[in-house]
Amino acid sequence: MKITKLFFIRILLIAFAVSLSACQAPPKDKAPGWTSASGEVRPGPKTGKAVLALLGKARQASTKGSLSTAESYLERALRIEPQNPTLWLYMAKLRLYAAKPKEAINLAKKAMALSSRGGKASRSSQRSLQADCWRVIAHAHQKMGDSLKAQKAQAKANSLSY
Amino acid sequence: MRIFLSLLLIFTVYVIYLDFEVRSQFDGKKWSVPARVYARPLELYVGKPLTHEQIVFELKSSGYRFNQENPKAGYYQKDGNSYRIVIREFDFWDGHQPPRYIQVKIEDGFIADVIDFRDKTEIAVVRLEPSIMGRIYPSHREDRMLVKFDEVPEYLTTALLAVEDRQFYSHFGINPKAILRAMVANIKAGAVVQGGSTLTQQLVKNFFLTRKKTLVRKFNEAIMSLLLELHYEKDDILEAYLNEIYLGQDKKRAIHGFGLASRFYFDKPIYNLNLSEVTTLIAMVKGPSYYDPWRHAKRILKRRNFVIGLMEEQGSITNYQSMTAKSKPLTVVKRNKKITSSYPAYMDLLRRQLQEDYDKEDLTSEGLQIFSTFDPYIQKITEQVVKSKIKQLDKQKNLNGTLQAAVIVTNTNNADVLAIVGDKQPTYAGFNRALDALRPVGSLIKPAVYLTAIQQQNKYSLATLIEDKGITLKAQDGKLWSPRNYSGESHGEVPLFKALTSSYNQATVRLGLALGFESIVTTLRNLGIKRDIPPYPSMLLGAVTMTPLEITQMYQTLSGEGFITPLHTIRKVMTAKGEPLKHYPVKIKQGVDETSVRIINSALHEVTRNGTARSLQWRLPKGLKVSGKTGTTNNTRDSWFAGFSGEHLIVAWLGTDDNKSTGLTGSSGALPLWSDIMKKIRTRPFSFAYDDELEYHHVEAKGGLLVDEDCSSAAYLAFRKDNVPNKYGSCLN
Incomplete structure (x- = not known):
């Protein structure tokens, strides 16, 4: 019983992640594809049930447009799993929507630093998370009007995703 | 006639003035409600x-x-x-x-x-x-929880009026009949036994006027009462009364209003009070200290039953209700001794951080709800350890009670400040050493020196040999300065990590000279130190002074693997009504690249295995890996330890306020205190960070050469992949 429920939550969240492929697009002049504030959520395999529940709530809040409530849920999740890079990436995305590109970059960097921390385990999910981080950084630079840096970051993202 | 007219004019102007006073006070801010601070x-x-x-x-x-x-x-x-x-x-x-x-x-x-x-x-x-861990009071220390008229049980207002002002709903602010009746009663008794004041007058008295009993005041009180009744509904006036009335004292804190009194005496919201509880509170109106239910149970029981009797007499309750209520014992809760803030050091930091965004006035009167990062359990452990350890060390070193301490505990991941102790008597709200004691930091500064080296990617690794040999330089005052090692000996060529883990002064000064003072100051800045640090040679050995809080910020960045997160005590602020007011989001900035910090952290872990903090191997439970650095200043004036697990950072300082020698080094003073806290809080162990740029190797401490992993004396350290020692040596025993 426990396992099936958990499994379904994961499937739901992953399905949600896949459905939002908009941010795969390279940044153009007008921030493309960032219509929904929820961004991708790809909880790693070790993500606990409490954090999944909070992520679900964060997603609900952000689709309703209440970014700061979403961030509050995310902060709770981070206090439970502080080294989960997905949560930091999600936080970075929320900041991007909140028009705080500089902060988004810092958070994405933190997510990247943490994603590498575990070493060689689950290489492909690590790469895709890092690619996401670079995308956030690319968008953030674009928003700040630095298209050169944006392009460089996007190139890094592309090199990480096959 | 003219005199009369001008008197009338003066009177009119005066009444208009009073009217303005009454209205602006009543409409505007009615009560000051102190900010409530919640623990996490x-x-x-x-x-x-x-x-x-x-x-x-x-x-x-x-x-x-x-x-x-x-x-x-x-x-x-x-x-x-x-x-x-x-x-x-x-x-x-x-x-x-x-x-x-x-x-x-x-x-x-x-x-x-x-x-x-x-x-x-x-x-x-x-x-x-969350529990309330503190309040921010105005100077008069009034506390209250506002209630609305319709939240209050009907019994309460009926009982109040039965006792204090039966004609409340029919008089116009003052009640001449009641005044006359009171006068007669008082003359008969030869003393003041009855008051003729209406609730409105009592409210005006508390609300606008001083406590002095003068004729002018009586006059003002009457006029203002009339004006109040003229402008406002009876229910509004009654509501104001319910919130204003003084109902007891909790040490320095004054309990005002029925809302707070209900929580204070019964630990219930006001709408859940039963008849006997309501009448207990009403009984107190006459004199909260005379009728203190904890000290004078019999007295207040008698008065409560008198109030119940009055209600029955006036037909507000039935005889059966009256009998049942009278038969009940006093149900006040056990007095909670910790209701007032007993965390002065933490509250001090929180208040300073709040003052960046709020006026003092708003903090003490608007009833703000502040959600803090305070962890009551960790605070309790920290206080217990500080008290017992300081007592023991003070005695051991014959310091006659002068040994002092400061400890800060934070979360390594998000820089939440969890607990602070600023005095060996943690509840004493005096000098807050955790925030304000500026002390030389000694060897705690060394990680910044070695981090500066490691950041120069190809030049230094933890195995690079540096020289530990006597050196003489010119200090800022022009005098010659020859730093010595703690043991008095020089060690010749040693691997970089060994100089850090054993805290060799001469090697550090030589390394610092090679790196340049400016670059080390830059590293300190990148670790979150904002203070100006003069780039002089003695800086390398920690002659620079900092507060425990600043050191905590520096080590926070180390434990955060190069990301600076400002230490913070506040998560959110809400208005009294529960609307979110301000969110304090996680703020991070990369100060130093994570790979370099991970390398230094692996060496700081080695400090706790074979270095100056090796006693942690037996002090801490097996498996609880930590990293950290000891610090001792000249003549053992300051004893420091700063270190972290995978979840908690603790900085501990010991010393005396008058800079006496304590006989305590970082290892013999602050370290045992630190480890007692670390082992009692639940924490995740420090873990090595593996990333694409790093490799870990076992290295011996003499030549920095690679050795087998079964060599027990070897250090396990991080290296950049392109800068790994390439020679093998033999295991040292």
């Missing part, structure tokens, strides 16, 4: 480390009571390893949490299960409502 709420979820001792502590500090019979909000039950808790409803910043009926099972120090005990469904995560 305890999150409950499967897998959370939690002991029986801690959950009971948390429940008690949130005011939960043990009740084995019927579960209701604010109570808990225990059955073997399981706790049934009815969590009170609470308005969090992210929404309302209704009452929750949960059962928490604890196994081997972790939560094994959280379910709703009514319908047996699983609960992924739920919060206990």
Whole structure:
């Protein structure tokens, strides 16, 4: 019983992640594809049930447009799993929507630093998370009007995703 | 006639002035409600480390009571390893949490299960409502919780009027009949036994006027009462009275209003009070200290029953209700001694951080709700350790009670400040050493020197040999300066990490000279130190002074692997009504690249294995890996230890206020205190960070050469992949 429920939550969240492929697009002049504030959520395999529940709530809040409530849920999740890079990436995305590109970059960097921390385990999910981080950084630079840096970051993202 | 007219004019102007006063005060800010500071709420979820001792502590500090019979909000039950808790409803910043009926099972120090005990469904995560850890008072220290007229049980207003002002709803602010009656009664008795003041007059007296009894004041009181009645509805005036009235004292804190009194005496919201409880509060109106239910139970019981009797007499309650209520004992709660803030050092930092965004006036009067990062359990442990350890060390070193301490505990991941002690008597609100003691930091500064080296990627690794040999330089005052090692010996060529883990002064000064002072100052800045640091040679050995808080910020960045997160005490601020006001988001900035910091952290872990903090190998339980650095200043004036696990950073300082020699080094003073705290809090161990740029190797401490992993004396250290020692040596024993 426990396992099936958990499994379904994961499937739901992953399905949600896949459905939002908009941010795969390279940044153009007008921030493309960032219509929904929820961004991708790809909880790693070790993500606990409490954090999944909070992520679900964060997603609900952000689709309703209440970014700061979403961030509050995310902060709770981070206090439970502080080294989960997905949560930091999600936080970075929320900041991007909140028009705080500089902060988004810092958070994405933190997510990247943490994603590498575990070493060689689950290489492909690590790469895709890092690619996401670079995308956030690319968008953030674009928003700040630095298209050169944006392009460089996007190139890094592309090199990480096959 | 002219005189009369001008007197009339003066009078009119005066009344207009009073009218203005009355209206502006009554319409505007009516009461000052101090800001309430909440501790962090305890999150409950499967897998959370939690002991029986801690959950009971948390429940008690949130005011939960043990009740084995019927579960209701604010109570808990225990059955073997399981706790049934009815969590009170609470308005969090992210929404309302209704009452929750949960059962928490604890196994081997972790939560094994959280379910709703009514319908047996699983609960992924739920919060206990946070306890109030402090309040920010105005100077007069009035405290209250505002109530609305329609929240108050009808009994309460009926009882109040029965006792204090029967004609309240029919008089116009003053009651001449009552005044006459009181005068007659007083003359008969030869003393003041009865007052003729209406509730309106009592309110005006408390609200606008001083306590001096003069004719002018009586006159003002009457005029203002009339004006108040002219402008406002009876119910509004009554509501104001309910919130204004003084109902008791909790040490320095004055309890005002029925809302707070209800919580204070019965630990219930006002709408849940029964008749005998309501009448107990009404009985107190006459004199809260004379009728103090804890000190004068008989006295107040008599008065309460008198109030009940009056209500029956006036037909507000039936004879049966009256009999039942009178037969009940006093149900006041046990007096909670910790209601006032006993965390002065933490509150001090919180107040300073709040003052960046709020006026003092708003903080003490607007009833703001402040959600802090304070962890009551860790604070309790820290206080206990400080008290006992300081006593022991002070005695051991014959310091005649002068040894002092400061400790700060934070979360390494998000820079939440969890606990602060600023005095060996933690509840003493005097000089806050954690924030304000500027002390030389000694060797605590060395990681910045070695980090500067490691950042120069190809030039230095932890195995690079540097020289530990006597050196003489010109100090800033022009005098010659020859730093010595703590042991007095020089060690010749040593690997970089060995100089750090054994804290060799001469090697550090030589390395610092090669790197340049400016680059080390830059590293300190990148670690979050804002203070100006003069780039002089003695800086390298920590002659620079900093506060424990600044050191905590520096080590926070190390434990955060190069990301600077400002230490913070505040998560959210809400208005009195529960609207989110300000969110304090996580702020991070990369100060130093994570790879370099990870390398230094691997060496700081080695400090705790074979370096100056090696006693941690037996002080801490096996498996609890930590990293850290000792610090000792000239003539053992300061004893420091700064170190972190995978979850908590603790900085401890010991010394005396008058800079005496304590005979305590970092290893013999601050370190044992630090480790007592670290082993008592539940924490995740420090873990090595593996990333694409790093490799870990076993290295011996003489030549920095590679050795087999079964060499027990070897250090296990991080290297950049392109800068790994390439020669093998033999294991040292």
